[in-house]
Every structure is written in C-alpha cells, then in structure tokens.
Amino acid sequence: MRDTTLIRGAQLPDGTTGDVAVAAGRIVEPAALGTPDAVVDAAGLIALPGFVDMHTHLREPGREDAETVLTGSQSAAAGGFTAVHAMANTSPVADTAGVVEQVFRLGLAAGYTEVRPVGAVTVGLAGSQLAELGAMADSQAAVRVFSDDGHCVHDPLVMRRALEYVKSFDGIIAQHAQEPRLTEGAQMNEGAVSAELGLPGWPAVAEESIIARDVLLAEHVGSRLHVCHVSTAGSVDLIRWAKSRGIRVTAEVTPHHLVLTDERVRSFDPVFKVNPPLRRAEDVEALRAGLLDGTIDVIGTDHAPHPAEHKCAEWTAAAMGMVGMETAAAVVLEAMRDTEFSFADLARVMSTRPAEITGLSAHGSLAVGAPANLVLLDPDAPHTVEPAAHLTKGRNNPFGGTTLHARITDTFLYGRRVLAEGALAAPRPESGAAAWSV
C-alpha cells in the first residue's frame, strides 16, 4: 500500500484506545498496513472524524483584505476542519454557478480543507427573486446548502418557494432568522443590559418569530430547514417542539453563543459585537442543554473575519462578527465542561451530523474504508488564545487572552497530514481535479 500512516494509541470517540491506519487516503485496518511510511504517536490524544463547519465566511471573492479561501482554509485546518461551508455573502454574491465554482476551485487549489460553497437563496441576497439554485446544484461545486446568511429570507412566500424548490436535488435552506423590522438599527441583545447601555436592542422574538414561521412552512411543504446560529432559549424550545412533531429541521449553535453573554457589551469592545448578538446567561444555559440533548444538531462557527479597521472603532460603527474556527473545538469543550458531554458528542456535533445534513459522505466517519478525514485533539494542553498567532487574517477572536484546555494537534485531509503537531504542513492541492477524492 502507498502513503501509509499509522496513528498509534489514540483514544477513539467511543472511549477505547486503539490505532488508526491510513493508506492511499483511506482509513484501513491497522493489521493490513504492513510497515507504515509514517508513525504518529497519539498517546493522550483523541482521534475524531474531521470537523465539518456548516457556517464560515471566507470573504473571497471581494474582501480579500479580510480573508481569502487560502487563509480561511489554513485556519480551518488548524481548527481540525476537513470541510467548511463558505457563505454566499461575498462580492459578487455567490448567487450564480460561476461564483460558487470559483470558490470551489480556490478551495481545491488551496488544499487545506474541502471548501463547499453555500449558494445564495435570492439574487444578491436581496430577498425577492430566487437565485438559480438548480444551476448551482448542477455546477462543479454541487451546492446543496443555500443561505442568504447575513440577511434573513424574510418574505414568507419566497421562503416557502425556496424550501419547496430545493427538494428536487435534496438541498437545504439554512436560514438566518432575523425579522428585519424588529431589528432595525439593532446593536445588541434587547434586555436589561441594552436598557442600561442605551444601545438599540435586538429582541429574542425577532429570531424566534422567524423560526416559528419557518418550521411551520417546512412542515407544510415537507422540506428540510436548517436554522443558523440559534441564540435564544425560546429558539431552542421552538426547535425542540418542531422536532417532536417530526418536522425536518436541524439547528446550529456557535461556540461563542455557548459561552459569552451580553454582559460583555458593557466593555463597549467591538470584539463582542456579533450577529446574532450575545444573549443572556439563561440563553447560554438553554443552548448548552439543547446541544447536549440533540435539539441543536451541530456546531457552526460563523467564522467572520474582519480587517482591523472595522473592529477598531466605536461600538456602533464596528462590524459584526467573530473569527472562530481555530478555537472552536476547545471552546465547545470548555462550554460543556460541567455536563455529560463526551468526545463522542463532540464528534457528533462537529463532524457526523454536519456531514449528514450537508450530504458530505466523505466526512464524518472513522470507519474502515472511509476517506481519511480525521483530526487529533489534545484535551490537556492549556494555552492562552493569541489572536495575533491565528492563521486566519481576522484578529477578532473574543476569546483572545483567555485560557483554553484543548488543542488540535493534527488534521488529516483525505489522508494528507495538513496540520502536524499543531503546525501547518504542506497542503493537498487538487489543482486540475474536478472534485475532492482520495
């Protein structure tokens, strides 16, 4: 066998310890390996299927000063992501086959993570006319996830049509749930803290009312709905109710919404400015509970790099968004520390479920025969987060200066070790190839 690697003595998601063997880009039986080309001593490390991020902003094309597909891919590799979905709010908007194919090819050429473009639901994210969803689905990028993220598909009829239309190619609409009229000029969560700080409030009901409407629409037309970055306790309740009715809804939470609250806004430091906004401690608790019981299916980072000048401003002028791929797994483990949350749960919410929802069959499994997309995590590596050392161009990480205990040490992308002992290694460029493969 060629290109063989033996990962020795890792703890597997089920808690057992064992070896993982890689040959020719796939996971194989260790016994079948013979003498490996490389051996990775994984004693004390956790082996997990490579993470899949349903929600990133890689900014290219258009805002290459904030991030490029290459730097975003490198950041993903450092965070243990073997596949990331790149949101459509680029410039031009990813609302045509041409743009999604461009982003897809840039990902192939970078070779650090499998970049899956998300197609816009509506032309120009304007919310009125459906984009050519079929053309994007049929393109080389084979888009299955569609979202106007950053904007809500607020028109109920447009949302209904989008949900229905993507059924023909098993697509899914990922909704940014934000009722626009209720959030005009909104700057932070509406509640006791916004009342005191005099910042225009962003009520929980603006998110919850859209989720309530959309789950009912999804039920009515029998479509799949994914709810991006759920941030309130009421949203968790609504999704739990919808699932109990058999509605095909999935939901996502960001690492930062599992930890941070609107109390942070008292600093007026725009590193804490994000959409949806940081909510109350009760919401954080509900989100953790929802992640634990499966109401919330996946972690999506909503990685949103911004150039320094968009964050080094007064609160009201600063951009919304946080970077998050490189610290995602560690922050999730930190958030879930005092719960039953296991490494199997981490694999579920960061790899298996997002791979299932998005139809990425090459990801989400450590089974023999599967493509070798996997990650090694050191659960006991306390370190201080230094945004200046990030591989993303964005320095807007709200966890800068805090201590995290887990760290990604190795990332294998279709068998290639693109992150080795915490350091970026050579990529696995697929230039010329039409698709990702082993």
Added chain:
Amino acid sequence: MKHLLSTADLSRAEAIDLLDVAEEMSRATAREVKKLPVLRGLTVVNLFFEDSTRTRISFEAAAKRLSADVINFAAKGSSVSKGESLQDTAQTLSAMGADGVVIRHAGSGAPHRLASAGWIDAPVVNAGDGTHEHPTQALLDAFTLRRVLNGKPASGAATGTEGAGLDGARVAIVGDVLHSRVARSNVHLLTTLGARVVLIAPPTLLPVGVGSWDCEVAYDFDEALAEHDFDAVMMLRVQAERMHAAFFPTEREYARRWGMTDARAAALGPECAIMHPGPMNRGFEISAAAADSPRAVVLDQVANGVSVRMAVLYRLLTAQTAAGSGTEGEA
C-alpha cells in the same frame, strides 16, 4: 476618577464633591473677574461628532473660565465608511497635545471606547453618547435640585448646600426615556444621592429591561402626580423623528397624556420645580405657560451647567480628588 464616562461610576462622595466644587465655581464666577487661573497652559478639546451648540458652548465657557485653551473639533460622521475613524481623530488630538477631551457622539459607548482603547492618555469627559449617558447634564440637574431642595436660589452664587445629598427627594422624569441619555444618567446619579426617581412614559418609550433599574415606573402621568408629592418634575425632549415611528399615535395625544400642560403645572405642589434639559418643544412636551412659570428652573439649569462643567474639568485635569471623596474605581 480618571474619566467621567457614566454617572453609574460615581460614588456618592465623588458626586457630592463635584457638586461642592461646582458651588465654589459658581461663587468664583459671580465675581467681577470671572476667570480662574487653574488650568492655564492646558488644552481642552471639544470633540463633537454630533451637533450640539448648547453643550459645546457650555463646556467652552467652563474651560475658558478656568484659563484653559480650547479647541473645538466638529467631526461629522465617524465610521470607517464615512471617512476619518474615531481612532485616527483621537490619535491626531493626542499628537497635538490635548490635556482633556470632551466628546459628544451619536453612538452609545464611544467615550468609553476613546477612554479604554489605548489611543490616548488624556482624561475623557462624556458630553453625551447616543442614548446612553450625559453625565454632566445629570450633575447640573442634581446641582439645581440641591439648591431648590435647600431653599436656595436655583442658580448664581450661594452657600449652605455643601456636603448635602438629595436624600428624600422625589423626582419625576417624564417622556422619552428609551432614547434619553439624560434619563439614564439622572436615574443613576439622583439615586446615588438619595433621591427616589419615578419614570413616567408611554410603554413604547421605556426600554425593555427598565424593570431592573433602581426606580419606579408609571405609565399614567396624572395618577403618578396624584400619588407622589414631587419635588421636581423633569420633562424630557421628544425628538421629532420619534413622532412618525409608531411610538405614539399623534403629537396631540402625546401632549395630552404625557405633556406638562397648564392644568398639570397648576396642580403641582407649591415647591415643585419644573425642569427640562432643553431645547424645549413648547406646546408639545411642555406648555409655554409651564415653561415660563416661576417654578420652571430651565435657565438656572443652563447657568449651573457651566459651574458643574468647570468642576468636572478641574477635578479631571488637575487629577485632584478631595479627601474622603472615595477613589475606588480609579483607573
């Protein structure tokens, strides 16, 4: 006290100290030569990102009476998209040697950012930020109230209030609390000084979360007037842009239900003062007769504003804190 950003940061002792210094300032400026030499050679920059001629002139007069040099910097538009950023402006002023920065900004929190981002070292005075705070307005209101409560002239030189708080006073704040930086600063400061505040407003103009504030809230102006024996009723300005944004049905309905009408003014207790931070919408939140009545202290508030701002600049720029005024929270 390195900066004055929010009245929530002021201890009772610090607040009383500022009011006492303001009393000294009002006596000093009643003299023939109004100028004091205490800030000679220092430069105060009035950094106004939002038009406010009244507040700017008040700060300018205060700084000049303390012999400081004053630079007025009117910067329209502040976000990156609109040109010069707050950071660049701040660093420019710092390079020019500003010893104190007075900032007015349409965005809540901008003075905090200026004070904490590490762009400048100079003390920062919040001259009104968005719908957050306006601490010197609250101080001048407290100063005026303290005079009224003690039976002293509402403005001008006086003695006999030094060391006093506002203990036991009942103050109504009426109107657009939601968008009012004056209301927020006053709730903190008047409460710190021992007064009880009642906010009176339509529910649409009260922030969600107001229940956690240390004050009472009422919707019905007449019921509140009947229930409380107010020492002062402070009317808030309703901005024109609120009038067409579904906060209330019409101007007339607002005026009838939450305005200081002639009838309400006539029904106030004999000692109750009418306050307004200005500029007033006569005939809307306050009737002309109420505004011009002897119980109105609106112009006294303006006069006291200069003394209070002198006190603030003096304390911050000379880094002096009176003994026992409490230094916790100093940066």
